[in-house]
Amino acid sequence: MIDTLAIKRRQFLMGSAGLAGVAAYGMPAFAQDGGKLPAYASWKDADDLIVHTDQTLETKRAAQGDALVTPSSDLYIRNNLPAPSEDIVADRDAWEVQFEGFANPGSMTVGEMKTLGVETVVCVLQCSGNGRAFFDHETSGSQWATGAAGNVVWTGVPVRVLAEAMGGAAEGRQWLTGTGGEEIPAGLPPETVQVERSVPIDAMERAILAWEMNGEPVPLAHGGPLRLIVPGYFGVNNIKYIKRLALTADQSPAKIQQTGYRMRPIGVEGDPSQPSMFEMSVKSWITGPLEKASAGKVQIHGVAMGGISELKTIEVSTDGGETWTEARFLGPDMGPYAWRPFALIADLSAGQHTLASRATAADGLSQPEDFPPNERGYGNNGWRAHAVDVTVS
Amino acid sequence: MIDTLAIKRRQFLMGSAGLAGVAAYGMPAFAQDGGKLPAYASWKDADDLIVHTDQTLETKRAAQGDALVTPSSDLYIRNNLPAPSEDIVADRDAWEVQFEGFANPGSMTVGEMKTLGVETVVCVLQCSGNGRAFFDHETSGSQWATGAAGNVVWTGVPVRVLAEAMGGAAEGRQWLTGTGGEEIPAGLPPETVQVERSVPIDAMERAILAWEMNGEPVPLAHGGPLRLIVPGYFGVNNIKYIKRLALTADQSPAKIQQTGYRMRPIGVEGDPSQPSMFEMSVKSWITGPLEKASAGKVQIHGVAMGGISELKTIEVSTDGGETWTEARFLGPDMGPYAWRPFALIADLSAGQHTLASRATAADGLSQPEDFPPNERGYGNNGWRAHAVDVTVS
Incomplete structure (x- = not known):
């Protein structure tokens, strides 16, 4: 294999x-x-x-x-439906969200939210299928290698502050459900295509409704004027152009929740009993060198994330995982949901070298050598699959 | 006044x-x-x-x-001379720097530097004249208000690592002197226009030669392929397109060092006995609202920096400095040289409000109410001059 x-x-x-x-x-x-x-x-x-x-x-x-x-x-x-028209970012502060499942539900504009609270969080945004290309079984979906991930600064109002303003959760609510503002293509039953996801209600403690991304208004392409950000959760849970935020008793009936984004064995249909793509795992990958290097001292670098935990260590191997050396993180630690770049300067002799990285989070979890193949090619954080073969001369 | x-x-x-x-x-x-x-x-x-x-x-x-x-x-x-041709970023790793004043001086390319060491630092880049527009005396130079400043991520090789590789400082060296790669306009004596600055040799401990800015190769417009970054120091000391880095016994003979960027009373000529624009001071300013707001809860936000120290607190006044309320920093602390955004949600009644902010660093220093007027309008960190008059209705 x-x-x-x-x-x-x-x-x-x-x-x-x-x-x-x-x-x-x-x-x-x-x-x-x-x-x-x-x-x-x-x-x-x-x-x-x-x-x-x-x-x-x-x-x-x-x-x-x-x-x-x-x-x-x-x-x-990664858009599940085409992006809406640019019209929706013409007057960003006027964008309105419906709130349901709170003691005092209602609607609120972005302009109003800005007067309730504000917070900034740095977190990895990563598609559930990032690393899919490295599985050796056939999978449908985009053949992402490492690049369906980035480390992003988000600013917006904490959902817990909104919840307080609305008198807290109505009774029996278990899920935080966000609905995207995409247009539903005519002739399709909404629940088959609607981008609506539910996450466990506990995520409310760290979720924000973000109007800024990397210090600027959230671009339409990334879900502006307002995006639900659930730090530590896979990309699909971070609803773009959010138009409704509800505390619900059950998970969304949308296909994307019920059968989509479910981790299951190859050949098995998706169903709600299977794990949903919620929290991310510890992961890392080398970003350079990727193909060639000159013999002698070589700077090996990459990025590492803890998933929902701070990182503890990052190790690099230059012999395909036989031996490992601890590398250094670069720059400030920006919290448990952010990634950290790393580097190791290694002495490489001429020949073929398989470079690999392996992150360990503060919660004790490390990247596995291999992540189990699964029907949709989700969640790949195996260090071997992310290794690179470099020719040193 | x-x-x-x-x-x-x-x-x-x-x-x-x-x-x-x-x-x-x-x-x-x-x-x-x-x-x-x-x-x-x-x-x-x-x-x-x-x-x-x-x-x-x-x-x-x-x-x-x-x-x-x-x-x-x-x-x-802010360029002291026109930017060089784009040709200099065609092959970034080939850019060569002359090193002088080390036990074993020589030259090194960016590609070679990358195999010696790498570090990432977040720091404020700020022109010495930022805030000049708020002085009420006549000053030459760009009338910067607050915008000759930004918070920037730099990645490169620590100068101390280069120094070690070259056997340390030659005897009697007191200054770290960087020379820019700008073309000297024909017919001018080089020392009158050359961008060459010296900083105290101790700054070597935190200085880097940076090939990356905000996660990408340093743009030509910001000094790529390689820029000297001296965290905590005013912009002019961060030499663009650096072509020579020297440990010197004396400060550079260039005009920009000898008489330029010297803090002195109004009407006085620059001379080397006056303080040079080296380390930055604690400072903050409000960035919104700037003109108008609606009565009721208003989100006041801005940015604050400690100069060469972590920040301790940031206070906001909505009555021109009569009373102050502590505001909250937003997002992670990225170290002593970085700025931190802040916000306060305040209840504002209809009428005129003068909004001010005042930062205090962990070293105990606070912004003064007024910074003394000076010949070139440098170093303005007075909180009153940076206040904004907002009409609330």
Whole structure:
């Protein structure tokens, strides 16, 4: 299996090469590196992105580098439905959200929310399928390698502050349910396509409704004027253009909640009894070098995240996992939900080297060598699959 | 004096209004908001910048908002000489720096530096003349209000690591001297225009040669391929396109060091006996609201910095400094040289309110009510001059 993985790994390494090889694995076709940016994201840096489709843009692995914060121009996009019209960001403070399931429900504009409370949190935004390309079984969905992830600064009102303002939860509420403002394509039953997700109500303690991303109003492409941010949770739970926030007794009836984003064995249909893609896990990957290096001292760098915990250590191997050396984190620790860049300067002899990284969080959890294959290719945090084969000369 | 200041304050508040009034004060003309971005900075966000001249772009006060990190597209520019050609960033790793005044001096490329060490630091970049517009005496130089400052992430090699690699300092060295790679205009004696600055050698412990800014290669407009960053020091000391780094016995003979950037009384010529613009001081300013607000709860926000110390507290006054209330910092503390956004939600009645902020650093120093007027209008961190008059209705 490792040899097969090594082949797949090389194909996806630079986020560009190996389309012929991919086709041989029977994966769905996707646009090659250099595809045209869709209009709603035309302000992004095309050189640093892989355009899979108009709804799925991936950051190139090399471009992730050792960034403390991912520049907005490089941040990945994964939309379940087309982005709404630019009209919705014409008057950002006027955007209105319906609140339900509180003692005193009602509606509130962004302008009103800004007078209730404000908080800033740095957290990893990561698609559930990030790392899917490294599984060696066939999976539908975008073939993300490492670039459906970024470290992002969000500013907005804490949901717990809104909840207090509305007299707290109504009785029997177990879930925090957000509904996206996407237009539902005509002729489709809403629940089959509506972007509506429920997360356990405890997440309310750390969730915010964000009007700013990386120090600027949240771009439409990333869910502006207002996005639900649930720090530590996979991307799908961070509802864009949020128009309704409800405390509910049950999970959303939407397909994306009931059967979508469920972790299950290969060949099994999704159903609500399976784990949903909620909290993220400890993970890391090397972002350079990825292909070649000169013999002697080499700076190896990458990014690491604890999932829902601060990081404890990051180790790097230059021999495919036989031996490990502790690397150093770069820059300030920005909290349990943020990623940390890391670096190790290693002495590499001429020849082939398999470079791997392995993060351990403060909660004691480490990346596994391999993450179990699963039907949708979710949650891959195995260190071996994320290793890179580098030719040193 | 306070009434006069209030008038000047209003003129510069939004970074745009009041040109007629400025002319009345006899200040040099400068381009109005909406001026065209120069070619080397054409990638910046024109909406968030004031174009004073091709060499001086200021971030609008409102655009500074509560950003944890200033987006590169919004960061101010102040060049003492025109930026070199784009050619110098064509092959970044090939850029070479001469090192002098070490036991084993020599030259090194950026590519080589990357194999020696790497570190990330977040620090405020601020022009010595930031706040100059708030003095009520005539000053030459750009009429910066608050926007010749930003909070920036830098990644590069620590100078102390380079020094170790070169066997340490040669005997009798007291200064760390950096020389910029700008072209010297023909016919001018180099020392009159050369961008070369010396800082006390102790700064070597925290200085880095940075190849990355905000997670991307340092843009040419900000000194790429390589910039000397001296955390806690005013902008002028952070040499762009650095081509020579020397440990020297004396300060640079360049005019910019000998007589420029010297703090002195009004009417006095610059000379080396006066304090040089080295370390920055504790400072803060409100970035919103700046003109109008609705009566009731209002979110007041801004940014604060400790200079060379962590911040301890930030206070906000809504009555021109009669009474003060402690505000909250937003987001993670990124170290002693970084700024921190802050916010306070206050209840404001209809009428005029003078909003002010006052930061206190962990070293015990606070912003003064007024900073002494000085010949070049440097170092203004007075809280009263930075206050804003807001109409609440």
